[in-house]
Amino acid sequence: MLEFIQQLTDDQTAVVGCVGAIMGATLTLMISFHSNPQNRQQAKSLSASKKLEVVNKEQQPQRRRAA
Numbered sequence: 603m604l605e606f607i608q609q610l611t612d613d614q615t616a617v618v619g620c621v622g623a624i625m626g627a628t629l630t631l632m633i634s635f636h637s638n639p640q641n642r643q644q645a646k647s648l649s650a651s652k653k654l655e656v657v658n659k660e661q662q663p664q665r666r667r668a669a
Contacts, residue, residue, distance in 0.1 A: 610618065635641050 607615070
């Protein structure tokens with residue numbers, strides 16, 4: 603792995619570093635969001651309400667005109 607990094611040009615090393623930084627920031631954001639208990643409860647209630655919306659839409663009679 604170290605040989606691979608040494609073969610990269612300066613621009614390629616910068617791109618790899620930027621991608622790594624973005625991935626690290628995303629991971630940190632996800633961990634901090636999911637570690638907050640209020641966000642976990644909110645996510646559960648949102649997913650439950652979305653499921654109810656889908657069920658309600660499927661149960662409603664659909665009126666369609668004949669072509």
